[in-house]
Amino acid sequence: MNQNIQNLYQISSKSAKTIIGLMSGTSFDGLDIALCEFSGSGTDTKIKLRHFVTMQYTSDFKEELKFVFAKKTADLERITLLNAFIGTYYGELILQCLRDWKIEATDVDIIASHGQTIFHAPKHLHSVAGYPNATLQIGDADHLAVKTGIITLSDFRQKHIAAGGEGAPLALYGDYLIFSDPVENRIMLNIGGIANFTFLPAGQQGGCFSTDVGPGNTLMDQYVQLKFPGRYYDKNAEISSAGTVNEALLKALLDHPFFDAPFPKTTGPELFSMAYLLNAISKSGQPDISDQDVMATLALFSAQGIIHAITKCISNQKPYQIYLSGGGMYNPVLVRHLEERLGIELRSTETLGIYPDAKEAVLFALLANEALTGGKTNFGTLKNVPSVSMGKVSFPY
Template sequence: MNPNITSLYEIANKPVRKIIGLMSGTSFDGLDIALCEFRASGLKTQVKVLHFSSETYPSDFKEDLKSIFAKRTVDFEKLTLLNAFIGNYYAELILNNLSEWGLSYEDIDLIASHGQTVFHAPKHQRAADDYPNATLQIGDGDHIATKTGIITISDFRQKHVAAGCEGAPLSVYGDYLLFSSADENRIMLNIGGISNFTFLPAKHSTEFFSSDVGPGNTLMDQFVQQHYPGKYFDEDARIASSGSVNSELLDSLFSNDFFKSDYPKTTGPELFSLAYLSKAISKIGLEKLSNEDIMATLAAFTAKSIVDAVRSSVASKGAYEIYMSGGGMHNPLLLHMIEEQLGKKLKFSSDLGIAPDAKEAVLFALLGNEAVSGGQTNFGAHPGVPSISMGKISFPK
């Protein structure tokens, strides 16, 4: 037997596995690295976060990512080079963190890497054509495995697409396995570049669902980067808090068919771009609206898209609690708007034992655990959540 297969077999049969989960979102904040200890799999999964680090990307790297992100036409050479570069870069960050944590690569069983999304193309978001749903993440797993010496599982979203789905959101799998409750309806809300949530009915019911609901931080971040050189986001919502919500612009932003389509659905910055904002502004002739008022309205856009989704799809199912994660939880204006409209105090995934900043990385570590030791859970028969094993395996040798 190939010794790589032997190693994988031995890891799959361990009572305890140490897995590093990697997550880099569409906001380009940096790489989240979560070292997790797993016992069992499926609904019996037990996870303990041993270490967590969030490595901020340097500005020149962010600009490189922005140059190829969510664009129909890019420098194909740069895209190809970044695929390899990101794999090596992730590996360097992992090895640096292992050194800081007093650990060796030999102490780690697996790496589970989400990769860097560069384009998301669900069929519903395109003009009619003969192509299927598609999504693309870069940051080659072979480079990560070879440079770290650790078996790496990556490219999780492709199997989801191959199974007839849209490649997102994948957090539903980890949300169900880790956070479903016997006696509480829960909404696991993640506000990253895009907002999405998983609804988890009580009693571990398989009647859960997960969906993107609209923009998270992406439009606000893009607007700040365009109009405030040197800034990547609206820290503490200072810009938005100094403006006022414009109701005409808010209505115009909601005029897209995405908000009329049924759940589950996915989207991305390919739709919610500065061109989308510009079209909404031009449609109502408000080109002289102040930057502050535009930012306040974009915050309201994100908040209302979340609130409308909760009200239309979840609120009729009884009492529920909302547990947040993602960069949007650091926006005080956004949180205030959501809480005020729902009349409910938001909670955080830390209330359930997983720090919200680490949650997405932990969930991909869990998918890595499922890839080698799970695969037995029936997630029910409903759209967007096929009972499949995801991830491609890269061996270090």
């Protein structure tokens, strides 16, 4: 038997596994690295988060990613080079963390790498006849595996698409196994570049789903980067706090069929782009709106998309609790809009034992654990929610 295959078999047979989960989102903040210990699988999964850190990207690297991100026309040579570079770069960041944590690479069983999304193209967005849902993440896992010497699982979204999904959101596969509760109806709300949530009815009686709901931080981040050079996001909502919501612009922003499309659904910055905002400004007849007022309006726009989706799936007769993660949880204006309009205090996922900033990296570590040990969980027959195991294997030698 090939030694790599034998090693993989031995790892999959272990009662406890040490898995590093990696996540790099569309905000380009940095690489989230979560060192997790897993036992069991499926609904019997037990997780211990041993270490977590976000390794910040340099400004130069962020600009490289922005150069190829969410563009229908991009430099193919640059994408090719970045695919190889990112894989090795991730490996270097992991090795640096392991040194800091005083852990040997040989003590890590698996790396689970999401990669860097550069384009997301579900059919309802690309509208190209005869072509399927599609998505593209770069950061080659063979480079990552060779650099670290650790077997790596990657490219999780492709199996989801091949089996009939849209490649996103994948949060259901972790949220259902980690956060389902016998008595509390839960909404696991993640506000990243795109906002999404998982609906978890009490008692695991079916009806669970994850869905994108619209922009989270993406339009605010894009606008800040355009209008305030050197800044990548509205830290502590300093800009939006100084502005006033423009109702005409808000109405124009909300005027899109995506918001009333059935669940589950997915979207991305390919739709909610600067072109989308500029078109809304034109439709609103407000060409001279101040930057601060634009930001204030975008914060409420993100909140309204989330609120509209939540109220569609939860009746007023069913009490529920919202648990929050993602960079948007640190935007006080956005959170205040949500709490005031929903009439509920938002809680952090930390109250359930998972540090919110680590949640997505932990998800991909969990998907790797399922690929190795589980794969039997039935997620039902909902459209775009195939019951599959995900992840491609890259060996270190």
